[in-house]
Amino acid sequence: MRQSIEILERTPVVLQNLLEGLSTEWTLSNEGGESWSAYDVIGHLIHGDKTDWLARAELMLSEDVEKKFQPFDRFAQFENSKGKTLKQLLDEFKEIRNANIIRLGAMNISEQDLGKKGVHPTFGEVTLSQLLSTWVVHDLDHISQIARVMAKQYKKEVGPWVEFLKILKQ
């Protein structure tokens, strides 16, 4: 728990330092096609923090007999982020994440609670421990993705060095 919170609580600041004040060439460009820009990713993280991670954790700890998770909408950000600047999204993410860290602490999750179960729409039974670990890895996955999306904007510019830069081949 402690090690997970170490990551979860710093993600908004990492993303703010990585993105705030950058030219839109870095933040609004994607990897082509239907892929996401850094701006899209921040909206996705906000939606997860608003509707998904803690709602699922609370369901797992509740007395509800069903414990079936709501499916997560991976495309909600395209509607929700409309008209907002990247700075607004970064601030919104920081606010909801900080509130969620406090909420998570107040849940007083015990060692025993971590084994409690819920039903994922795709995987079936999962534990609270798996959910919280996935929240952490999901943050790191999107930090890594944002760095990759930005790197790809220079794919041609690096010339022959493309050979040595693994990030450009992913």
Add this chain to the structure above:
Amino acid sequence: MRQSIEILERTPVVLQNLLEGLSTEWTLSNEGGESWSAYDVIGHLIHGDKTDWLARAELMLSEDVEKKFQPFDRFAQFENSKGKTLKQLLDEFKEIRNANIIRLGAMNISEQDLGKKGVHPTFGEVTLSQLLSTWVVHDLDHISQIARVMAKQYKKEVGPWVEFLKILKQ
């Protein structure tokens, strides 16, 4: 140039926010075998800033007829980082990078200079523009790598979600 500096100047702060104060389980673990931990990567970035990027740029702008790059030692950090804490390395990286940004500014690189050439030990002729772009992508590559190395520490913990987390499959 301006867009490249936007990234180069923020990398030390991003890494500091991502790593400072984390448990060593996050910062000293690697992806297995000879792979690098976050700690190793910071040492590698310091060595590049100390010996490689600007030395090559200056050679390309010089009157030197040969303009052959020194090969870069990708393993120097294993010696140079010995006995240092991660915090010391993060501070050292911030210091050398800030100094390098100032040095880069003082070089007053013109549009024409960006086409100047040097000879890479593997690729042969490369331009200054390609070198500077590679410096930027190299930063982003290692930010992405650090997020991935940390994510992999939870590969088992996420249970069935491993299916949805691309970062765990790289």
